[in-house]
Amino acid sequence: MAGSRGRFASRLGFILAAAGSAVGLGNVWKFPYLAGAHGGAVFLIVYLGFVFTIGISVMLAEFAIGRAGEKNPVGAFKHLKGGAWTGVGYLGVVGSCVILSFYSVVGGWTIAYAVKTAAGMPGLTDAKAFGGAFAAFVADPLQPVLYHLAFMAMTIAIVARGIERGIERACRLLMPLLFVIVVVLCARSLTLPGAMAGIKFFLNPDFSKLTGAMVTAALGQAFFSLSLGMGSMITLGSYLSRQTHLAGSALWVTSLDTLIAILAGFMILPAVFAFGFDPGAGPGLSFITLPAVFAKMPWGAGFGTLFFVLLAVAALTSAFSLLEVVVAFLVDEKGWTRAKAAYGAGAAIFLLGVPSSLSFGAWELKLFGKGFFELMDYAASNVMLPLGGVLIALFVGWVVSPRIMAETAGEDGRSFSLAPAWRVICRYVAPLAIAWVLISGL
Numbered sequence: 001m002a003g004s005r006g007r008f009a010s011r012l013g014f015i016l017a018a019a020g021s022a023v024g025l026g027n028v029w030k031f032p033y034l035a036g037a038h039g040g041a042v043f044l045i046v047y048l049g050f051v052f053t054i055g056i057s058v059m060l061a062e063f064a065i066g067r068a069g070e071k072n073p074v075g076a077f078k079h080l081k082g083g084a085w086t087g088v089g090y091l092g093v094v095g096s097c098v099i100l101s102f103y104s105v106v107g108g109w110t111i112a113y114a115v116k117t118a119a120g121m122p123g124l125t126d127a128k129a130f131g132g133a134f135a136a137f138v139a140d141p142l143q144p145v146l147y148h149l150a151f152m153a154m155t156i157a158i159v160a161r162g163i164e165r166g167i168e169r170a171c172r173l174l175m176p177l178l179f180v181i182v183v184v185l186c187a188r189s190l191t192l193p194g195a196m197a198g199i200k201f202f203l204n205p206d207f208s209k210l211t212g213a214m215v216t217a218a219l220g221q222a223f224f225s226l227s228l229g230m231g232s233m234i235t236l237g238s239y240l241s242r243q244t245h246l247a248g249s250a251l252w253v254t255s256l257d258t259l260i261a262i263l264a265g266f267m268i269l270p271a272v273f274a275f276g277f278d279p280g281a282g283p284g285l286s287f288i289t290l291p292a293v294f295a296k297m298p299w300g301a302g303f304g305t306l307f308f309v310l311l312a313v314a315a316l317t318s319a320f321s322l323l324e325v326v327v328a329f330l331v332d333e334k335g336w337t338r339a340k341a342a343y344g345a346g347a348a349i350f351l352l353g354v355p356s357s358l359s360f361g362a363w364e365l366k367l368f369g370k371g372f373f374e375l376m377d378y379a380a381s382n383v384m385l386p387l388g389g390v391l392i393a394l395f396v397g398w399v400v401s402p403r404i405m406a407e408t409a410g411e412d413g414r415s416f417s418l419a420p421a422w423r424v425i426c427r428y429v430a431p432l433a434i435a436w437v438l439i440s441g442l
């Protein structure tokens, strides 16, 4: 029994924690600017196609590996097969540290911007001025590091409390809050004069934008957004009871993640169009263009603050699951107490994030021709995450297929009728598609 490791108290709690992991900066910050840069609706269609075939299949594979192994990713692979396959678990632990190190830096920016927007940013009006303010903020050697520290401290405080009292309870509170904020901001954005252009852009497919680069970006985004490939879903699955229906849970989590991404599109693109900004502005969309949009909007300071609180909440619930991978590893494999693991790993990841935070101007450190933040993001998103995804799909499709297939059958008295399709996707479709993304990403 895994009783001493902790366990989710309810299926709803698990779904909200897994959805909390999936819904993050990837949905609210990245998805709208990727859709903006890649032709709106075409990107959405390709993205949805990947999410509901490959994405959901790999998520189910991770849940099943986690519950069958009843351990962190390293322990689960060791238990189910051992040998070189254990390396996939280590890839997840290392990858989670790398992702969390730079994710927390951006998480810190969201807290900083919630504070700044609430306090008001006087004198700034157009996107250019906000661009200057953002560049000056991230180039500061101290402020962003302190906000990164604050973000990590909150993550550590929750994860140290455990699964049920920490992550489950926080997500039960924060996820509904996040949903309400998204709906309020959507309503505001969609009723702005001139919002229609943004809605049209988001819903009218421009098929000339259907390029290889766009398809690659869509699959990469599907993986990142669903928190796949890094063992987060394996770890959360390891705290699940035998009765929980895995396939149904994967469908719930995937659908919630997609719903929030689409709502984020409806929240951001109409506002950007209504005020005449460029939807393809890239990563600066949230921190530069949107504050300029809010500055022109009635009650903009209020809506702006709400937006950055939303981003911070979304980022935090994702950060819990990343730190949990490392904590579960240290607790299960190294015998650490949960508190020691959360504080120790959290502190180390904070330090790893410092050069990322400084790489926006305070410290000109270039490795392999990239800034430190860029390098961490690239290594995790373009290499580790797809590599983990391919290996997890192959593992479930070929190596432990009968064991894992049995894991999803007969729970709750229900059988899983799509198991044959799932297996084909794990065996052939997912590895080939992800390998293609991996190779084109290098």
Ligand code: PFF
Residues within 6 Å of the ligand: 021, 022, 023, 024, 025, 026, 027, 096, 099, 224, 225, 226, 227, 228, 230, 231, 232, 318, 319, 321, 322
């Ligand atoms: N899914 C999160 C997001 O969309 O922001 C990011 C993430 C969390 C990626 C956990 C990977 C992961 F293991």
